[in-house]
Amino acid sequence: MSPTDVVVALDVGGTGMKCALVRPDGAVLHTERHPTDAGRGPDAVVDTILAVADGLAGKARADGLTPAALGVAVPGVIDEARGVAVWSANVGFRDVPLRDLARARLGLPTALGHDVRAGGLAEARLGAGREDRHVLFVAIGTGIAAAHVVDGAAATGAHGAAGEIGHVLVRPGGPVCGCGRPGCLEAVASAAAIGRRYAALAGVPATAADVAERAAAGEPLAADVWREAVEALADGLATGQALFDVEAVVLGGGLARAGALLLDPLRAALHERMTFHREPRLVAAALGDEAGCLGAALLALDSLEK
Amino acid sequence: MSPTDVVVALDVGGTGMKCALVRPDGAVLHTERHPTDAGRGPDAVVDTILAVADGLAGKARADGLTPAALGVAVPGVIDEARGVAVWSANVGFRDVPLRDLARARLGLPTALGHDVRAGGLAEARLGAGREDRHVLFVAIGTGIAAAHVVDGAAATGAHGAAGEIGHVLVRPGGPVCGCGRPGCLEAVASAAAIGRRYAALAGVPATAADVAERAAAGEPLAADVWREAVEALADGLATGQALFDVEAVVLGGGLARAGALLLDPLRAALHERMTFHREPRLVAAALGDEAGCLGAALLALDSLEK
Known part of the structure; x- marks a missing residue:
């Protein structure tokens, strides 16, 4: 990866989305928070996720960085291999092929993950369990x-x-x-x-x-x-x-x-x-409520290695 | 591996040892059972394990086969990476470096495993969970x-x-x-x-x-x-x-x-x-009480692949 590469990371919760641009070494260059407003229904939430991710990729380019991949963490039952949010009560998802939707919209390699598994990944690799x-x-x-x-x-x-x-x-x-x-x-x-x-x-x-x-x-x-x-x-x-x-x-x-x-x-x-x-x-x-977003970034980086 | 290769497999329990010569394709060519007689103490049990394994390797050679590796499954807490039976109430083991002892005695690559994990491995790969x-x-x-x-x-x-x-x-x-x-x-x-x-x-x-x-x-x-x-x-x-x-x-x-x-x-x-x-x-x-012994054979075969 080039030194200007970054990944776009989103951790989507029932009330808010934590978003970041993250370098391959784990350094966070930029963060944003957006309301999820799940009451609007799943289609509107998907639109917001895609628009926010697209906006972050644009922000990266404007800053002279290259968005190399996208990672999205979502609560519920997540089929990571197929990139599908199978069931998520908090955000109203049911069999949403979020990975393919994001890939089509942003044109970037995309990884979909489970919010707690993403948080655990970050804590285990970068946080309290790194030893x-x-x-x-x-x-x-x-x-x-x-x-x-x-x-x-x-x-x-x-x-x-x-x-x-x-x-x-x-x-x-x-x-x-x-x-x-x-x-x-x-x-x-x-x-x-x-x-x-x-x-x-x-x-x-x-x-x-x-x-x-x-x-x-x-x-x-x-x-x-x-x-x-x-x-x-x-x-x-x-x-x-x-x-x-x-x-x-x-x-x-x-x-x-x-x-x-x-x-x-x-x-x-x-x-x-x-x-x-x-x-x-x-x-x-050790990573507080940024763990899920960092984990989404790790999933995006891992997907590039495969 | 050559077509005459076999692995020597032992599943050591509190009362008896199930032993076999197994081909790389999982076919069982020969089986034996021996009493463990755990009351004799851990040193005597280790001696029996080594003698039985050595005897099986000799039997293989006598039959024109080549013993390529040994797999031993034991109950209790087993450190498979280090090849040590850490703790096993049934057979009285406490920090017994069984893998190295067997390697020294038989001169064969040896894998030490946990009896239930070995049984599970066999059921998952060859038995009721093979799909x-x-x-x-x-x-x-x-x-x-x-x-x-x-x-x-x-x-x-x-x-x-x-x-x-x-x-x-x-x-x-x-x-x-x-x-x-x-x-x-x-x-x-x-x-x-x-x-x-x-x-x-x-x-x-x-x-x-x-x-x-x-x-x-x-x-x-x-x-x-x-x-x-x-x-x-x-x-x-x-x-x-x-x-x-x-x-x-x-x-x-x-x-x-x-x-x-x-x-x-x-x-x-x-x-x-x-x-x-x-x-x-x-x-x-699906494999009955042979599962642990078959699993020990799989561990031996896996160790050859590494």
């Missing part, structure tokens, strides 16, 4: 999902649906999950679930961040709710470690912003659950 | 363990401990597992656990096969115990599918010999748990 060969990246926000990254490649599964650690069973007969089953990790320990649980018990609305703060300040109810979530997370991570045997578990997403309030008790609870397992390092993500 | 790229092989016997095989390679994890599906949490606060934690899948749904549960409730000793038979014959207590185990297995497999997203789940080990008595209700219980997931085919293993 490790086997990394489990777990994003805890409204939902919970994971990316299992080995030697710099994220496992996709047979149908693009691997890594759904939010839907491992941790509390049989427990709260019903968005997926319809009771007791999924996500229904007990996502940021949304923690807020809901506290609100139901305290009778006042609260976010997971509120609960973390009140627990730290010694409020018994908040401490109980926080502890229950931490125990469930430890159960989910122990299950992940039993199956994957990684060196590092990297926690990202909104809940990880609680920092030591989450990591310290979670590390202790995970330690308690390690019997035959080798205990993984449990660390916070 | 699928993404396979989860689950062996249910005294314990429960799995091998996740993608494109003909079994995931080992960072420390050789991947695939321990017997230790995913399915019944918090449930029966205490051999690993020391309560509620592991293995503590509820292994063949040993099913026998124990029925014996405790009925007051008479029973094997899992007895329970399956009595359940099929309409005995209510046996039917309850069997159903509880099937539900727990479905929970464990659903967790596996959420994380791995495979095309086929292949069931092996002693409990799979129950055939339709296990597969039919388990398939229904798994179906019930599939929400966002793509439902995998659930099938019985």
Whole structure:
């Protein structure tokens, strides 16, 4: 690649798109944010994605750079091999051949990826897991999902649906999950679930961040709710470690912003659950909410190498 | 490889060793079984492994064949990259450099593998999963363990401990597992656990096969115990599918010999748990108790290709 080459990277979420121009060495030259406005329907969202990507490619050329490829990360079930967004509730996609649409519009090699897998790729290669060969990246926000990254490649599964650690069973007969089953990790320990649980018990609305703060300040109810979530997370991570045997578990997403309030008790609870397992390092993500966009850039760069 | 080349394959278990001479095309030319007699201690077991392997190589030569490599599969935590049996309760191994010992004794390229991963490799490449790229092989016997095989390679994890599906949490606060934690899948749904549960409730000793038979014959207590185990297995497999997203789940080990008595209700219980997931085919293993030995042969053949 020439020294003026860049890739165009987009991380498309339910509310906003994080966009960047990224050099092959990972340096970010330019960033933009745009609203997704998913309520407009999938066709309008696709139009916006293509227009924003095209605009970034134009911006690169205007700056004397050469856009060499495009990487787009999207939530949901993503068939990366075929470049199709199979199913994505947040942005209303159903079997959208986004890779081919983008290729046709921009005339650039294009890679389509899954948002959490892209984030995990970036954390494993450039972030908190860069010293490790086997990394489990777990994003805890409204939902919970994971990316299992080995030697710099994220496992996709047979149908693009691997890594759904939010839907491992941790509390049989427990709260019903968005997926319809009771007791999924996500229904007990996502940021949304923690807020809901506290609100139901305290009778006042609260976010997971509120609960973390009140627990730290010694409020018994908040401490109980926080502890229950931490125990469930430890159960989910122990299950992940039993199956994957990684060196590092990297926690990202909104809940990880609680920092030591989450990591310290979670590390202790995970330690308690390690019997035959080798205990993984449990660390916070290093790249913040740019991880997905950086991962989209890595996917674009990888596609050029193939 | 020449048409007279064969590999020597050993699958070492707690009670017996299954041994074979296998051609590169997978054809088995000769088989032997030997007792492991693990009570003699690890040094004696290693001596037997080396003597049996050496004997098989000699037998091959006597038959006009050329032993080209050796593959040995062992239970426990196996570091395949270093060729070390890190920990194996069944045969008493602790950090045994079995690959180098065998190489020195036989003068042949040697591969050391994990018994369940070797079995999974064979089922995925030659057995019930041979049409699928993404396979989860689950062996249910005294314990429960799995091998996740993608494109003909079994995931080992960072420390050789991947695939321990017997230790995913399915019944918090449930029966205490051999690993020391309560509620592991293995503590509820292994063949040993099913026998124990029925014996405790009925007051008479029973094997899992007895329970399956009595359940099929309409005995209510046996039917309850069997159903509880099937539900727990479905929970464990659903967790596996959420994380791995495979095309086929292949069931092996002693409990799979129950055939339709296990597969039919388990398939229904798994179906019930599939929400966002793509439902995998659930099938019985095709290679019987030869899978581990065939897998050891595949590891030996793979090591020659490298």
